[in-house]
Amino acid sequence: METPVLTIVVPCYNEEEVFLETAKQLTGVLQQLQKEKLIASESKLLFVDDGSRDRTWELILEESEKNPLITGIKLSRNFGHQRALLAGLQAAMEYSDCVISIDADLQDDIQAIREFIIKYWEGFDIVYGVRRSRSTDTWFKRATAQGFYRLMQKMGIALIYNHADFRLMSRRALQELSRYDEANLFLRGIVPLLGFRSTQVLYDRKERFAGESKYPLKKMLSFALDGVTSFSVVPIRFITFVGFLSFLLSSIAGLYAFIVKLLGYAESGWTSIMISIWLIGGLLLMSVGFIGEYIGKIYQEVKRRPRFIIEENLYSLRMKTNQKERIHL
Numbered sequence: 001m002e003t004p005v006l007t008i009v010v011p012c013y014n015e016e017e018v019f020l021e022t023a024k025q026l027t028g029v030l031q032q033l034q035k036e037k038l039i040a041s042e043s044k045l046l047f048v049d050d051g052s053r054d055r056t057w058e059l060i061l062e063e064s065e066k067n068p069l070i071t072g073i074k075l076s077r078n079f080g081h082q083r084a085l086l087a088g089l090q091a092a093m094e095y096s097d098c099v100i101s102i103d104a105d106l107q108d109d110i111q112a113i114r115e116f117i118i119k120y121w122e123g124f125d126i127v128y129g130v131r132r133s134r135s136t137d138t139w140f141k142r143a144t145a146q147g148f149y150r151l152m153q154k155m156g157i158a159l160i161y162n163h164a165d166f167r168l169m170s171r172r173a174l175q176e177l178s179r180y181d182e183a184n185l186f187l188r189g190i191v192p193l194l195g196f197r198s199t200q201v202l203y204d205r206k207e208r209f210a211g212e213s214k215y216p217l218k219k220m221l222s223f224a225l226d227g228v229t230s231f232s233v234v235p236i237r238f239i240t241f242v243g244f245l246s247f248l249l250s251s252i253a254g255l256y257a258f259i260v261k262l263l264g265y266a267e268s269g270w271t272s273i274m275i276s277i278w279l280i281g282g283l284l285l286m287s288v289g290f291i292g293e294y295i296g297k298i299y300q301e302v303k304r305r306p307r308f309i310i311e312e313n314l315y316s317l318r319m320k321t322n323q324k325e326r327i328h329l
């Protein structure tokens with residue numbers, strides 16, 4: 001096998017506090033791998049600025065002048081983690097044999113990158129970074145995350161347990177990924193659907209070394225709901241089931257009331273009416289809400305809007321000039 005060109009894609013949203021350190025550490029990893037001849041000299045770090053409001057993009061520009069390994073893409077506004085990641089993956093795919101995605105806060109162990117590459121050499125198309133434990137998370141985040149994975153599994157969504165977006169993908173896996181053009185992106189749900197030879201690498205996840213999480217509870221919840229409703233119709237089936245059950249129960253109750261009336265004990269129950277009104281009302285509201293969630297999804301999908309917009313692309317500029325130079329040589 002020829003030495004692969006690796007691109008490491010790093011989505012960044014307001015990461016000025018961590019950027020320089022992250023760039024330094026990842027540069028070290030790339031240089032080491034290049035020295036070991038595990039990756040080609042054209043390998044790069046590709047930072048995707050997801051519409052940051054701080055100095056992240058300026059820092060990326062400055063560093064890219066000093067450090068030939070660093071390039072960047074600037075999105076025209078904040079599109080969210082998943083879309084920023086996709087923008088980076090699709091750009092990187094053109095000039096790379098394999099691409100690794102990692103968060104800017106280096107919570108994922110960068111030493112695992114070497115193992116990813118070794119797995120790639122062994123012929124794997126997809127390598128999932130899997131957290132060994134969640135001991136560095138807060139109790140709350142750990143519990144909600146675990147509950148989420150269990151729920152997803154029950155609904156038949158194939159997720160890799162304790163894997164986020166730290167993974168390696170080969171070019172052909174990325175090409176197939178590009179054919180999934182859904183607006184509601186949930187990458188870790190799509191990647192297992194691609195097939196190909198895949199494997200896992202275990203690592204310990206650290207705490208964010210600076211800056212704060214860009215996933216507050218509100219974003220986390222909407223992300224989880226997206227994950228469920230873009231992959232599974234189980235919630236809708238559940239509504240049908242509950243609706244059927246309540247219909248059955250109220251038929252029995254109705255029959256009972258009718259018999260009671262026929263027998264002449266018609267002390268008509270205020271309580272039972274109140275209860276049924278509330279019960280049915282609740283069920284209806286819940287059902288409409290659930291269905292609305294799916295209709296909202298359909299609405300977004302049928303619009304076929306672009307999932308991200310690139311404002312500046314240092315990466316393809318540089319790679320193109322590289323290619324020209326090589327042709328002239």
Ligand code: UDP
Pocket residue numbers: 010011012013014015050078079080081084102103104105107212213214215
């Ligand atoms: N991120 C992004 N756009 C957003 C939110 C986050 O590109 O709108 C990036 C962020 O810069 C980081 C990664 O996504 O590199 C993961 O975010 P974070 O570390 O805040 O999430 P957590 O680890 O707390 O789940």
Ligand code: MG
Pocket residue numbers: 103105107208213
């Ligand atoms: Mg993080």
